[in-house]
Amino acid sequence: MHRKSFISQYLQDLVPVAFELESAQEFHMMGTGPAQFKVKLKREIPKRELLKSTSLALGEAYVRGDLELDRDLYEVLDMFLGQMDRFRLNPSALHGLLHSSLAAKHQKQEISSHYDIGNDFYRLWLDETMSYSCGYFQNPGNTLFEAQVEKTDRILKKLHLEMGMTLLDIGCGWGFLLMRAARRYGVKGLGITLSEEQYQQFSREIKEQKLEDRLEVRLMDYRKLEKSGLQFDRLVSVGMIEHVGRGNYETFLKNASAVLKPGGLFLLHFISAQKEHAGDPFIRKYIFPGGVIPSLREMMNLLPEYEFRTLDVESLRRHYTQTLLCWRENFCRHKELVTAQRGEEFVRIWELYLASCAAAFHQGVVDLHQILMSRGVNNELPMVRVV
Numbered sequence: 001m002h003r004k005s006f007i008s009q010y011l012q013d014l015v016p017v018a019f020e021l022e023s024a025q026e027f028h029m030m031g032t033g034p035a036q037f038k039v040k041l042k043r044e045i046p047k048r049e050l051l052k053s054t055s056l057a058l059g060e061a062y063v064r065g066d067l068e069l070d071r072d073l074y075e076v077l078d079m080f081l082g083q084m085d086r087f088r089l090n091p092s093a094l095h096g097l098l099h100s101s102l103a104a105k106h107q108k109q110e111i112s113s114h115y116d117i118g119n120d121f122y123r124l125w126l127d128e129t130m131s132y133s134c135g136y137f138q139n140p141g142n143t144l145f146e147a148q149v150e151k152t153d154r155i156l157k158k159l160h161l162e163m164g165m166t167l168l169d170i171g172c173g174w175g176f177l178l179m180r181a182a183r184r185y186g187v188k189g190l191g192i193t194l195s196e197e198q199y200q201q202f203s204r205e206i207k208e209q210k211l212e213d214r215l216e217v218r219l220m221d222y223r224k225l226e227k228s229g230l231q232f233d234r235l236v237s238v239g240m241i242e243h244v245g246r247g248n249y250e251t252f253l254k255n256a257s258a259v260l261k262p263g264g265l266f267l268l269h270f271i272s273a274q275k276e277h278a279g280d281p282f283i284r285k286y287i288f289p290g291g292v293i294p295s296l297r298e299m300m301n302l303l304p305e306y307e308f309r310t311l312d313v314e315s316l317r318r319h320y321t322q323t324l325l326c327w328r329e330n331f332c333r334h335k336e337l338v339t340a341q342r343g344e345e346f347v348r349i350w351e352l353y354l355a356s357c358a359a360a361f362h363q364g365v366v367d368l369h370q371i372l373m374s375r376g377v378n379n380e381l382p383m384v385r386v387v
Contacts, residue, residue, distance in 0.1 A: 006047050011039065014054070014087070015080045036079060037071035053094060054087035059282035059356075063348045074328065074355040081356065082363035091278065098278040100290045102245045104221050108194045110290040111243060115195035119174075124338065125330035130174035130201075133239040133269065134320040134368045144326040147319070152177050154387045155236060158312070158372050159265050161185040165233040168192070168259060170222050171240025175202035175215075182214040190230070192220040225255040232259055235266040241299075242271050246278075246292050249302055257306040263378040266308065271320075272296045272367045287353045296369050303373060312372040312385065317361050320368045324358035 018031030023041040043066040049057040061067040127145040135147030163186040172191025202217040244252045273293045
């Protein structure tokens with residue numbers, strides 16, 4: 001009987017459904033029942049790489065074109081990403097990748113490496129609001145644009161905004177949330193970001209929409225808030241704390257608390273994990289250098305230390321699956337253009353990122369939480385949930 005190769009046994013231990021594996025040396029049917037998909041290996045993946053990191057070894061093989069699938073990438077990933085607790089990871093061999101510097105200068109470079117690759121690139125697959133975070137699909141037929149507007153409106157409702165209030169957006173992106181808050185609620189807002197591209201685009205939007213008397217955007221690190229002398233009625237941060245890094249969460253919350261007025265509200269929207277971990281090696285190497293997903297429990301545990309009282313916690317996990325599938329669909333419509341501009345490997349990296357994240361949310365590997373909190377006691381809010 002032909003002895004299975006290491007990769008054959010390795011994959012069989014991870015994938016809970018029947019599949020076929022074909023390489024130059026062998027062809028195997030794994031599992032029982034009809035095969036759900038076929039894996040074709042053009043070149044063997046070194047055993048040492050598989051033992052170092054499952055996700056990095058398989059991901060890089062896919063990016064190189066050494067690993068091909070005969071079924072939709074998301075569908076295949078969705079079949080086995082629920083087994084991620086069984087993935088191999090050698091932390092000591094990847095220490096530099098998994099534990100990068102938390103210094104402000106280094107983190108600014110990490111932010112730039114992702115968000116400053118070009119506004120035109122993001123316009124290809126985000127919606128008109130340029131929202132690069134989880135949408136909210138109120139109805140099954142919602143478009144991505146409708147979901148992003150609904151997400152933004154839900155956040156603004158949770159913040160109980162009133163005319164003349166001040167609002168700080170920490171990690172404001174391209175500014176849609178602040179612009180909508182200014183127009184719909186008459187608030188005055190400040191957005192801070194480390195991305196040059198986002199800063200330039202948001203600055204132009206403020207002028208074009210004649211919102212200079214209500215909105216401002218600054219290139220500013222959150223660590224500068226505490227000594228800024230600024231004070232706000234409301235704070236919001238959407239998809240930013242994932243870039244702060246474990247070890248800086250207390251610094252983040254200390255700075256947020258310092259600029260929020262007593263009784264003020266803070267909505268923190270972030271990708272969360274069930275348990276604390278250093279992050280996925282493939283995502284950290286190719287997509288979000290330095291990115292770490294906090295667990296919900298570690299964030300909740302820190303809030304009381306900075307006068308934050310939890311008012312509401314909501315999970316939007318399945319909404320992020322749908323959001324990512326929409327992004328991937330948009331991205332795939334522009335594959336030829338992106339390939340011509342940036343190359344085949346870049347396209348495979350980004351499609352793998354979008355598809356794998358969609359599967360990870362669907363399988364509950366990661367979650368998305370919104371925490372609404374007040375600084376100190378607030379007895380002025382309605383006693384019933386607004387949304």
